[in-house]
Amino acid sequence: MKAAHRMKKILIVGAGRTAIALISYLVEKSEKNNWKITVADQSKKLAEEKTRKYPNVRAISLDVNDSIRRRKEVANADIVVSLVPPHLHIKLVKDCLAGKTNLVTASYVSEEMKKFHKQASEAGIIMLNEMGLDPGIDHMDTMKLLSKINKNGGKVYSLKSYGGGLITPESDDNPWGYKITWNPMNIVRAGSANARYIKNGKLKIVPYNRIFLDTQIVDVPGFGKYEAYPNRDSVKYRKIYRLPDLQNVYRGSLREIGFCEAWNALVRIGLTDDGYIVPNSKDISYREWLSAYLERVNGRTTKENLTKFLGITSKSMILKKLNWLGILNDKKINLKDATPAEILLDLIKQKWKFKKSDRDMVILQTEIEYELRAKKEKVISSLVVKGENFNHTAMARTVGLPLGIGVNLILNNKLKERGVIIPIHKDIYQPALKELAELGIEFTEKTVEII
Amino acid sequence: MKAAHRMKKILIVGAGRTAIALISYLVEKSEKNNWKITVADQSKKLAEEKTRKYPNVRAISLDVNDSIRRRKEVANADIVVSLVPPHLHIKLVKDCLAGKTNLVTASYVSEEMKKFHKQASEAGIIMLNEMGLDPGIDHMDTMKLLSKINKNGGKVYSLKSYGGGLITPESDDNPWGYKITWNPMNIVRAGSANARYIKNGKLKIVPYNRIFLDTQIVDVPGFGKYEAYPNRDSVKYRKIYRLPDLQNVYRGSLREIGFCEAWNALVRIGLTDDGYIVPNSKDISYREWLSAYLERVNGRTTKENLTKFLGITSKSMILKKLNWLGILNDKKINLKDATPAEILLDLIKQKWKFKKSDRDMVILQTEIEYELRAKKEKVISSLVVKGENFNHTAMARTVGLPLGIGVNLILNNKLKERGVIIPIHKDIYQPALKELAELGIEFTEKTVEII
Numbered sequence: 001m002k003a004a005h006r007m008k009k010i011l012i013v014g015a016g017r018t019a020i021a022l023i024s025y026l027v028e029k030s031e032k033n034n035w036k037i038t039v040a041d042q043s044k045k046l047a048e049e050k051t052r053k054y055p056n057v058r059a060i061s062l063d064v065n066d067s068i069r070r071r072k073e074v075a076n077a078d079i080v081v082s083l084v085p086p087h088l089h090i091k092l093v094k095d096c097l098a099g100k101t102n103l104v105t106a107s108y109v110s111e112e113m114k115k116f117h118k119q120a121s122e123a124g125i126i127m128l129n130e131m132g133l134d135p136g137i138d139h140m141d142t143m144k145l146l147s148k149i150n151k152n153g154g155k156v157y158s159l160k161s162y163g164g165g166l167i168t169p170e171s172d173d174n175p176w177g178y179k180i181t182w183n184p185m186n187i188v189r190a191g192s193a194n195a196r197y198i199k200n201g202k203l204k205i206v207p208y209n210r211i212f213l214d215t216q217i218v219d220v221p222g223f224g225k226y227e228a229y230p231n232r233d234s235v236k237y238r239k240i241y242r243l244p245d246l247q248n249v250y251r252g253s254l255r256e257i258g259f260c261e262a263w264n265a266l267v268r269i270g271l272t273d274d275g276y277i278v279p280n281s282k283d284i285s286y287r288e289w290l291s292a293y294l295e296r297v298n299g300r301t302t303k304e305n306l307t308k309f310l311g312i313t314s315k316s317m318i319l320k321k322l323n324w325l326g327i328l329n330d331k332k333i334n335l336k337d338a339t340p341a342e343i344l345l346d347l348i349k350q351k352w353k354f355k356k357s358d359r360d361m362v363i364l365q366t367e368i369e370y371e372l373r374a375k376k377e378k379v380i381s382s383l384v385v386k387g388e389n390f391n392h393t394a395m396a397r398t399v400g401l402p403l404g405i406g407v408n409l410i411l412n413n414k415l416k417e418r419g420v421i422i423p424i425h426k427d428i429y430q431p432a433l434k435e436l437a438e439l440g441i442e443f444t445e446k447t448v449e450i451i
Numbered sequence: 452m453k454a455a456h457r458m459k460k461i462l463i464v465g466a467g468r469t470a471i472a473l474i475s476y477l478v479e480k481s482e483k484n485n486w487k488i489t490v491a492d493q494s495k496k497l498a499e500e501k502t503r504k505y506p507n508v509r510a511i512s513l514d515v516n517d518s519i520r521r522r523k524e525v526a527n528a529d530i531v532v533s534l535v536p537p538h539l540h541i542k543l544v545k546d547c548l549a550g551k552t553n554l555v556t557a558s559y560v561s562e563e564m565k566k567f568h569k570q571a572s573e574a575g576i577i578m579l580n581e582m583g584l585d586p587g588i589d590h591m592d593t594m595k596l597l598s599k600i601n602k603n604g605g606k607v608y609s610l611k612s613y614g615g616g617l618i619t620p621e622s623d624d625n626p627w628g629y630k631i632t633w634n635p636m637n638i639v640r641a642g643s644a645n646a647r648y649i650k651n652g653k654l655k656i657v658p659y660n661r662i663f664l665d666t667q668i669v670d671v672p673g674f675g676k677y678e679a680y681p682n683r684d685s686v687k688y689r690k691i692y693r694l695p696d697l698q699n700v701y702r703g704s705l706r707e708i709g710f711c712e713a714w715n716a717l718v719r720i721g722l723t724d725d726g727y728i729v730p731n732s733k734d735i736s737y738r739e740w741l742s743a744y745l746e747r748v749n750g751r752t753t754k755e756n757l758t759k760f761l762g763i764t765s766k767s768m769i770l771k772k773l774n775w776l777g778i779l780n781d782k783k784i785n786l787k788d789a790t791p792a793e794i795l796l797d798l799i800k801q802k803w804k805f806k807k808s809d810r811d812m813v814i815l816q817t818e819i820e821y822e823l824r825a826k827k828e829k830v831i832s833s834l835v836v837k838g839e840n841f842n843h844t845a846m847a848r849t850v851g852l853p854l855g856i857g858v859n860l861i862l863n864n865k866l867k868e869r870g871v872i873i874p875i876h877k878d879i880y881q882p883a884l885k886e887l888a889e890l891g892i893e894f895t896e897k898t899v900e901i902i
Contacts, residue, residue: 270658
């Protein structure tokens, strides 16, 4: 790392929703630390909007594909926080290696990113990933719980963790209980990578068209019950958390109860596919589109063909949800050469719009079961954060603050690890969880005996 | 095009199975035409094997990724026949443009290929694609039939076409009635691009997990009944054949009856997916792999869990086929980091091996319905070609000969079209079908009245 005691430069790339909480956190610490902050975005206007309140923060326009300017800005910084879409991180990784600049992201470590571990270690720099909410805070809380159980001599045999980007009950005004508070295409394509987890010591593989049926009910103490569907690869966490003998490893995403069976209907019909273009998508109606997937019976309406296909009655909550979404409408789709997923994306952007008066809510819950002195116990650790308002969302806060804390730890030389890392190390998660709690992001813990 | 009357040079890239019939066709015509033939393959040995009988044919080693040598060889040729995997054609396309060299392939015109139409036209060269069996001979026969109906004043309202790369009844010694006579990964992934066709004037979209259920029985006159499942995009043929008002447009692939319901079981379970790695694929058994997708009931065997999942009895032909394939075996998979599709590929390569004593069989059938003088008629045009032996397959012959005929037509300046084309033009399909018939590849036609 570069020499201490001088002014340090932070480059934030991407001025989207998450940037708000991150910038405000870093600005607050910048005077004491002698930090100079730059916020870069393809849209200079967006960068300026996010930094207007802070005269000492520099806002610039930067096209991530402009390799010359990008490389110059990265080389000039001590640390980069990348808020760009995950597939673009790798461009910054190469510049960081060239400029010996540290990097922090809130994204999963990709196979591509993993390959740079050795080079980054040798360059003496840190590439801290998965430093957001989920992945991020989830790792930290899990590691803290595991460390405590381990210290007491407990033997962990089950690890389950749930996360959800939802809305507050007061903002719920539609039959799905859901609105768009994060990347909408990721919502449409959720589950399409299939799911793998360990149940009772055995491998479970759940293909896409059964994922939203393979649900479980999760009770979040004080907040009620939610529904979880399995995330893509939970199996690898046996290795990451160094617990090769876990009998249960499961990570799931949370939705309102009833969401999953209705979304499963969309998947089963075929409306979430992104692999082909719907012929004539500009000129056909939503109803004609839906009808193309169903068996048409003479004299039956599309609604009747739909309920027949799904094996439900006309009173079903599934039908109510699908109908509300608009897939039975005679309105034209009006999208040229669109895939099914793109048509659905366009629909949910209208229907599940997060409105000015809405507030979001994020939930994380970790459930660990272990044996301690011949007894079985379960610890349930829960975090529920509600957004302040439309702009200051819980999502931006719970992703942005860990990123900011990561920057602070790195620039103040608090971490001994180098290379491509995630926050499972004690020198990261201990101070980070402590600071998050001070900022109001605190888990509630409950331990029960399993009889 | 280059000047006539001088020696013309033909470059064949790829010396796989299809090359045999193509080389022998071209060699036969080379003396009269003053052609010089070069066969290039990554493996010089393979190129030499295929040309051993022909002392005047040059065999060279050529790595398609070696752009300098590739460009030189292409520039030196008057025409290139590309037998490389479809995604590699584009490298040759660019060299052909640079060298003003014509190109012939048996592959579908990709979106990428399509973009070079203008450039190729302006360069005055021909890029003739879909000049094999299916696509290829199917286009030619369809265009011939349509032209005849049109000339008689008939109005076509339905167009169905079926194709299959199968084995002769005498070579059938397994419960699936199927062996590998073409690209085995394409067999595993068949249907994964979904299917779209027009039925009774309306769009039908069939997602992957229902494609092998959406079958129809096809009677091939004199050869018995087969089962067809729908191909990816049949809708576009309304445009290609300039018949925008077709009430039925369908293209399907043929299998032995009973194949599809069993293959559908593999798709439904999830064993054909290529999107993720099966955890620990090297060390688990086929049975453990299969079991990961099923609901495990205490005291029940994997076979029982499987029949329960599929809703079949233990006497079902589906179970017999799946069992024969080996997915219930306790043998280790022994493939590191394999996807489900890769595991299945490895299995079928063993189980569906095309043996030395086997003969393949290809089928093409076109069924066109039309109104003529207030009556409805249907013409059924069928082609069945059996392979001579293990090396001289029907597949190689029915793909290789159209390619050779395409070369002959182009080098003798018989075509007026330029740019990226397919054999739907009269100056291609008329002489090509005539020559194919002389070579024993001839359709049988039957017209019936529809009552």
